Amino acid sequence: MPNFIQNLFSPKTKQDFPKISIGHRGEGIDYKTANNSLYIGASYFNGRRIYTDTIDKWQKGQTIEEDEKREIFKNVIQFFSKRKNKAIVVINIDHDKLFWESVCVLYENNIKQIEYDSDKKKQDFHLKYMLEIVHNGGTVIIEERTIKTEAELLDYWNTKQQQ
Numbered sequence: 001m002p003n004f005i006q007n008l009f010s011p012k013t014k015q016d017f018p019k020i021s022i023g024h025r026g027e028g029i030d031y032k033t034a035n036n037s038l039y040i041g042a043s044y045f046n047g048r049r050i051y052t053d054t055i056d057k058w059q060k061g062q063t064i065e066e067d068e069k070r071e072i073f074k075n076v077i078q079f080f081s082k083r084k085n086k087a088i089v090v091i092n093i094d095h096d097k098l099f100w101e102s103v104c105v106l107y108e109n110n111i112k113q114i115e116y117d118s119d120k121k122k123q124d125f126h127l128k129y130m131l132e133i134v135h136n137g138g139t140v141i142i143e144e145r146t147i148k149t150e151a152e153l154l155d156y157w158n159t160k161q162q163q
Contacts, residue, residue, distance in 0.1 A: 018072075020079045031072060036060065040076065047112065048085055050076060052100045053092035066099065073103055077110045086112035094119045127157055 019032040026044040031037065036058040041051035055069050064072070080087045089111055091100045097116075104114055130140045130153055140147045147153045 018075050020076060029076060031076065036062070038064070038072065040072075042087075048080060048087045049090050049115070050087045051090045051092070051117070053095040053117075056095070069099075070103055070106075074107060077107045081110040086110060088112050088115055090115045090117050092117045092119065127153075 017033045019030075021030045022028070023030055023039070023042070027042065029040040029042045029050070031040055038055070038058055041054035043049045043051075052073070055064060055072055057063055077087060087110075089100070089104055091097055091104070091114060093116055101114075104111055130147075131150060133140050134148060134150055134153055140153060142156065145156065147156060
């Protein structure tokens, strides 16, 4: 009984962290430590996906060091494994591809599969998505600019790509 009472009134320990939770509507992962927090890109469309390129900076802007990335990844993978929901890990080939592949090897038994992505692939997806909107008579608002036609969108897009 004394241990119960002592534990009840003792301050929270480091063991209470990290705190991991799934974001709104199953998208994203909120990851909190005693001193920092991080939003990890994740989706649940066609399987739980974790986007490694979002494990980069703490919410306060500090760069996450490689040993911290390994620890965060391990904790997130274990979080899903405990729920019998192995994750698909998405490695962006433009951001630490070799590092993330080496980390995935350490936890391969808790990973469903690895997929690869790139910044260009993401940009192409966004352009295609916005083109569909304007083709269907909708408007796209980017940086307070309203775009209603394909020509306006492509002009904007090409200008941004040259910067």
